[in-house]
Amino acid sequence: MNPFPFDTFEPKWQAHWEDNKTFHVANPGDANFDASKPKYFVLDMFPYPSGAGLHVGHPEGYTATDILGRYKRMNGHNVLHPMGWDAFGLPAEQYAIKTGQHPRVTTEQNLDNFRRQLKSLGFGYDWSREINTTDPEYMKWTQWIFIQLYHSYFCEEDQKAKPISELEAKGMSREEIDEQRLAFISEAPVNWSPDLGTVLANEEVEEWKAKGHTVERRPLKQWMLRITKYSQRLIDDLAPLDWPESIKLLQTNWIGKSTGAEVSFDLQGNDITVFTTRPDTLFGATYMVLAPEHSLVSEITTAEQKEAVEAYIKACASKSDMERGEMNKDKTGIFTGAYATNPVNGEQIPVWIADYVMMGYGTGAIMAVPAHDERDFEFATKFDLPVIQVVEPNDKSDWQGYTGNGKSVNSGFLDGMKTKDAKRAMIKWLIDNNKGKPQTNFKLRDWLFSRQRYWGEPFPIIWENGQHRTIPESELPLLQPDLEDFKPTGDPRGPLVKATDWIKYSETAERETNTMPQWAGSCWYYLRYCDPNNSDRFISKEAEEYWSADGATVDLYVGGTEHAVLHLLYARFWHKVMFDLGHLSTNEPFKKLVNQGLILGEDGQKMSKSLGNVVSPDDVVNEYGADSLRLYEMFMGPLTQVKPWQMKGVEGVSRFLAKVWRVAMTQSDEGKWVISDKITNDEPTDKALLKVTHETIKKVGEDIEKMSFNTAISQMMICTNAFTKADKVPATLLRDFLKCLNPFAPHITEEIHQHITDAHPSAKCSTGRILSDRGWPSYKEEFLIESEVTVVVQVNGKLRAKLTVAKDISKEDMEATALADENVKQYTDGNTVRKVIVIPGKLVNIVAN
RNA sequence: GCCGGUGUGGCGGAAUUGGUAGACGCGCUCGACUCAAAAUCGAGUUCCUAUGGAGUGUGGGUUCGAUUCCCACCGCCGGUACCA
Numbered sequence: 001m002n003p004f005p006f007d008t009f010e011p012k013w014q015a016h017w018e019d020n021k022t023f024h025v026a027n028p029g030d031a032n033f034d035a036s037k038p039k040y041f042v043l044d045m046f047p048y049p050s051g052a053g054l055h056v057g058h059p060e061g062y063t064a065t066d067i068l069g070r071y072k073r074m075n076g077h078n079v080l081h082p083m084g085w086d087a088f089g090l091p092a093e094q095y096a097i098k099t100g101q102h103p104r105v106t107t108e109q110n111l112d113n114f115r116r117q118l119k120s121l122g123f124g125y126d127w128s129r130e131i132n133t134t135d136p137e138y139m140k141w142t143q144w145i146f147i148q149l150y151h152s153y154f155c156e157e158d159q160k161a162k163p164i165s166e167l168e169a170k171g172m173s174r175e176e177i178d179e180q181r182l183a184f185i186s187e188a189p190v191n192w193s194p195d196l197g198t199v200l201a202n203e204e205v206e207e208w209k210a211k212g213h214t215v216e217r218r219p220l221k222q223w224m225l226r227i228t229k230y231s232q233r234l235i236d237d238l239a240p241l242d243w244p245e246s247i248k249l250l251q252t253n254w255i256g257k258s259t260g261a262e263v264s265f266d267l268q269g270n271d272i273t274v275f276t277t278r279p280d281t282l283f284g285a286t287y288m289v290l291a292p293e294h295s296l297v298s299e300i301t302t303a304e305q306k307e308a309v310e311a312y313i314k315a316c317a318s319k320s321d322m323e324r325g326e327m328n329k330d331k332t333g334i335f336t337g338a339y340a341t342n343p344v345n346g347e348q349i350p351v352w353i354a355d356y357v358m359m360g361y362g363t364g365a366i367m368a369v370p371a372h373d374e375r376d377f378e379f380a381t382k383f384d385l386p387v388i389q390v391v392e393p394n395d396k397s398d399w400q401g402y403t404g405n406g407k408s409v410n411s412g413f414l415d416g417m418k419t420k421d422a423k424r425a426m427i428k429w430l431i432d433n434n435k436g437k438p439q440t441n442f443k444l445r446d447w448l449f450s451r452q453r454y455w456g457e458p459f460p461i462i463w464e465n466g467q468h469r470t471i472p473e474s475e476l477p478l479l480q481p482d483l484e485d486f487k488p489t490g491d492p493r494g495p496l497v498k499a500t501d502w503i504k505y506s507e508t509a510e511r512e513t514n515t516m517p518q519w520a521g522s523c524w525y526y527l528r529y530c531d532p533n534n535s536d537r538f539i540s541k542e543a544e545e546y547w548s549a550d551g552a553t554v555d556l557y558v559g560g561t562e563h564a565v566l567h568l569l570y571a572r573f574w575h576k577v578m579f580d581l582g583h584l585s586t587n588e589p590f591k592k593l594v595n596q597g598l599i600l601g602e603d604g605q606k607m608s609k610s611l612g613n614v615v616s617p618d619d620v621v622n623e624y625g626a627d628s629l630r631l632y633e634m635f636m637g638p639l640t641q642v643k644p645w646q647m648k649g650v651e652g653v654s655r656f657l658a659k660v661w662r663v664a665m666t667q668s669d670e671g672k673w674v675i676s677d678k679i680t681n682d683e684p685t686d687k688a689l690l691k692v693t694h695e696t697i698k699k700v701g702e703d704i705e706k707m708s709f710n711t712a713i714s715q716m717m718i719c720t721n722a723f724t725k726a727d728k729v730p731a732t733l734l735r736d737f738l739k740c741l742n743p744f745a746p747h748i749t750e751e752i753h754q755h756i757t758d759a760h761p762s763a764k765c766s767t768g769r770i771l772s773d774r775g776w777p778s779y780k781e782e783f784l785i786e787s788e789v790t791v792v793v794q795v796n797g798k799l800r801a802k803l804t805v806a807k808d809i810s811k812e813d814m815e816a817t818a819l820a821d822e823n824v825k826q827y828t829d830g831n832t833v834r835k836v837i838v839i840p841g842k843l844v845n846i847v848a849n
Numbered sequence: 850g851c852c853g854g855u856g857u858g859g860c861g862g863a864a865u866u867g868g869u870a871g872a873c874g875c876g877c878u879c880g881a882c883u884c885a886a887a888a889u890c891g892a893g894u895u896c897c898u899a900u901g902g903a904g905u906g907u908g909g910g911u912u913c914g915a916u917u918c919c920c921a922c923c924g925c926c927g928g929u930a931c932c933a
Contacts, residue, residue: 003888361933366933367933375933378931441932441933443932635873635874637862642926643862646875656874710873711862717873724890792868837913843868843869846913
């Protein structure tokens with residue numbers, strides 16, 4: 001038998017909240033909207049509804065946000081706490097390929113299961129705002145946003161997106177305009193996975209390779225989003241955000257800004273430009289390296305070297321990315337036979353090609369300064385190329401391979417300058433001599449936005465006479481055609497090519513057959529929650545402004561670190577574009593971000609099917625109840641920390657809830673749970689009980705604000721132990737305690753509260769209102785104060801006595817009392833007291849020897 | 850290699866404007882209740898060569914006093930990798 005009947009009252013309260021729309025929040029303009037309340041938007045990263053259902057990692061973040069949401073609600077906020085489904089994705093499509101089952105069917109099934117599981121945990125979501133990225137009404141607006149991107153360009157002067165119509169007004173040609181669109185067609189080499197039958201974004205490559213899929217470089221015509229234009233803003237706007245510094249750093253490094261200069265080298269009439277962050281070392285450039293894919297390679301290669309160079313290029317091309325990565329220690333390369341002229345000293349330097357120079361970054365060519373660059377040094381050592389020192393280290397370290405700052409030497413007009421000054425002087429020289437200019441580069445690449453998949457949003461694009469254009473908004477949403485066979489065709493246009501009727505838009509126009517990546521839907525879902533049923537706009541102006549008050553849309557966003565550079569970067573980018581175009585009032589989507597730590601299996605390993613250490617929330621709910629699961633996940637340790645699951649720990653918090661239950665409830669002779677005689681309607685007089693209750697109100701409130709849930713729970717355990725020990729517990733104290741526990745364990749607290757209120761109705765607390773609708777309790781300072789305190793006495797820093805003294809005892813009295821103590825005397829007798837430190841109300845330390 | 854995080858009992862973890870190290874929970878031990886067990890309640894539980902001493906990864910430093918501040922190092926976890 002269960003120690004308390006959670007199996008009956010948990011479903012009861014879940015039904016009550018649902019029937020009474022307890023957690024429904026109104027929008028501006030709605031009948032029951034209360035504009036006087038401040039808003040609080042607390043968001044979970046919405047799940048992908050996989051076939052496996054929830055695992056115990058999901059409710060960790062969800063419980064944390066639920067506690068905050070319920071707490072803020074009790075403190076008088078309009079709380080927006082929604083849930084939805086990121087339901088496009090490869091597993092549903094792969095299942096469809098295997099079984100012929102339409103992805104929409106499996107997605108619906110999975111989603112029903114997820115919803116059932118989440119409801120069984122009692123989260124206070126406003127289910128009327130549930131969204132689903134695969135819902136045609138949702139897709140419509142994802143496609144609409146793409147159309148906005150398509151019809152926008154990035155104005156360099158104002159550093160913001162503007163409508164394409166401005167360029168048309170300037171009389172720019174169609175070709176020139178297409179070059180500028182934020183959504184554009186590119187025919188660059190992309191990451192193509194033959195076995196997945198699709199291309200992947202740079203950010204996704206590692207993930208899929210880790211799952212055993214092959215990925216190769218292949219030139220394809222693809223849709224791209226011009227996220228690189230936002231590089232600088234994406235870095236700058238991180239600063240004021242309340243995000244973990246590590247995530248900010250991760251994004252900053254991913255965007256990868258570096259400042260330096262472009263330098264032009266003459267090569268028998270050809271101009272080759274290189275990028276360097278160290279223009280001050282130009283005198284030390286003893287050779288040049290081009291990427292094997294560099295366009296000038298074939299032109300400059302001499303007849304004698306032609307064969308060897310072509311063989312090297314072929315060898316590089318056949319190497320997979322993986323092999324290139326593994327071999328990154330061992331440098332390879334080949335001499336082209338050509339020589340370039342170092343612009344600053346006229347030296348003839350050999351031009352090599354090597355795969356340690358990437359075509360995708362900078363200009364695909366470098367000046368090699370082996371004395372002060374590790375890679376160049378390694379290469380020069382291997383191929384016996386000259387190494388000339390041009391920087392003298394500040395310390396005594398070896399100059400060979402020294403990459404730090406110092407003083408320029410062997411560098412003509414730079415000699416004696418500090419690195420910083422030498423950089424500036426060289427850049428000035430390059431400008432004055434028309435040999436280069438200052439340059440900033442970013443590692444971030446434009447976002448490859450098309451996929452060759454069925455289960456994604458089709459592009460709202462048609463092609464006619466080789467040109468693309470968007471379909472009219474009235475034709476949105478554009479749904480995928482029905483297919484019988486979802487198999488990839490190997491055709492880089494994707495599986496939609498099979499739907500010949502669907503493709504045909506008119507006699508002369510055809511639909512785009514690519515679809516959008518899974519990230520598209522998650523880029524803006526938080527906005528849709530604010531106004532989920534709007535059929536005229538993606539979000540209404542009023543809803544947007546209300547839920548974005550205080551300069552941020554989402555007040556608190558909780559999710560895993562795995563999205564540090566993907567979802568969180570993409571969403572910020574879309575948000576900024578929509579802000580630039582005047583559709584949003586904030587510049588950033590997520591004010592505060594918290595990453596919950598991974599929950600490991602009992603064995604300390606990551607939970608996985610193959611290890612058999614996966615814990616299902618359903619099993620825990622069945623055995624211990626939802627409140628126990630919620631409470632345990634919060635009690636395990638700090639939210640942000642990685643921590644192992646322990647079923648014994650669930651038992652522990654379950655015991656705690658049983659204790660709370662038995663404080664209020666007792667079993668009648670017939671086995672029925674009834675309110676205990678211990679609960680009285682008297683005014684509380686027990687000082688100790690008043691103190692612990694008010695301490696609990698104070699600490700739990702403060703700890704929730706700090707998201708320090710484990711310590712809040714430990715305080716509630718202390719309070720419960722005091723209630724258990726007491727002969728009588730006044731109903732008002734128990735009620736205040738239940739309010740504190742309510743955000744953590746909402747079912748049991750509602751149930752007990754209902755029993756107390758029925759048994760002990762009072763003017764202050766009439767029947768009929770549930771706990772969740774009552775306010776957060778307040779504590780009184782007067783109950784926290786004690787007249788006596790325990791003071792620690794140390795001799796030479798070691799604890800020798802504890803004294804109980806009046807709280808307001810004077811320093812002198814405290815010192816005298818301490819010195820007079822028998823235990824203390826044992827250690828001071830025979831020694832001279834040199835010094836006495838007295839911290840009032842806390843400690844006395846006697847220094848004696 | 851680089852960047853970030855972290856290190857406290859048998860275990861999860863508490864405590865930082867420097868002031869009783871180990872809150873709370875798990876586990877374990879003993880006791881009460883019971884024919885017995887479970888559940889529940891009560892007592893105890895950092896370690897040791899134990900009237901004392903040691904102790905928050907290691908070694909130093911600052912201080913009357915350091916888990917907390919400073920310097921050097923080590924282990925583990927995560928990210929990233931020829932980005933010029």
